[in-house]
Amino acid sequence: MSYLVLIGDLIASRESTHRQALQHRLKAVLKRLNQQTPALASPYTLTLGDEFQAVFTRADTVFDDMVQILAALHPDQARFALGLGEITTDLNPDQALGMDGPAFYRARDGIEKLKDSGDLFTLEGLPDTWADLAGGTLSLLSNRVEKWEANRLAILHGLLMDTPVKDIARELGISEQAVYKNINNGGLKAVMQVLSALAQLLNDYLDQKA
Template sequence: MTPLVLIGDLVASRRSSLRQQLQEQLKQALDDLNQDRTGLTSPYTITLGDEFQVVYEQADRVFADCLAIAAAVYPVRMRFSLSLGEISTELNPDQALGMDGPAFYQARDGIDQLKRSGELFRLAGLNDAEQPLATGGLGLFSHQLNKWNANRLHILNRLLQDWRVERIAEELNISEQAVYKNINSGGLHAVIRLLTALTQTLNESMRGRAC
């Protein structure tokens, strides 16, 4: 099984007057996600005040989790750099620290590339046939994501978890019509097809390669 590394980074948080509050919101979001360790090799771990790492053993929750984090720190944006690859040190099941290897190098390089491009998602480590489609799809998704509000992020997160519209509306205290408007305006069904296909591709790649 090949592990999947994610490094997440708050965009331009050092210039925010609410930096400490943002860091607390990020920590709370990660703590909430760590309540369920399904699919995690190493849990969500703050590495710097504005940054976190996590290692997955399967990709099923990756994109839903990213959207939950993005919604938690809105209107500040998050960058997410995913990397499928080798971890050359012993895996740490207690926290995503003290590990090293190509997967972490690629994820770190991805964060640097996202800072230059202004995009919010990057994925590295797929084979030559799959990588261009993943890069293009996530580039389009990043473009859309930059224009979304917290409700739309949350709605997509819940749809990826198979929630019904009625339940989403109740949780957000908005009308079902407003949920459907977000789904239609954001093209969320198309986004779900993209993210589902990427999740399947990641899972197949993780199972198909030895670490």
């Protein structure tokens, strides 16, 4: 059986003048995600330094999770590597620790590649037929998302959760017009379509390897 492993890493956190507050925000958002993400085989867990990881059985919410983390950390940023493959040790349902296998190796390789490329997202483990398309799409998305303000990230999260625009506006303390302006200027409908297609591609792969 194959799984989807996410490894995340805070960018330049050691140089941050408010590192303690940054780590507090990270812990808070990971705790929230662990309470609301149904497809976690192993929960979001802080590991070495400012890294964190989790194991998924499905990809339905993985991209929204990343958007939530970025929104919670803004203006600081994080990078995310996804690895598809088997886990050769027993699953740990309590912490994403003490596990090993190709899914973890690929996610780890992805983090190292992101440190070189400067992108925010990568995906390792898809067949060659899909790997270039998925990789190019995530690279383009990285270039777009890293320039966004916190409100745009929060708006995307709301849209991914099917939250009505009026409720998004109220939660953010902005006008509905400002929400629609962000949707249009950020191309958020297109971003949602891309993320939905990528999640479906990952789910199809996981279903084939079940």
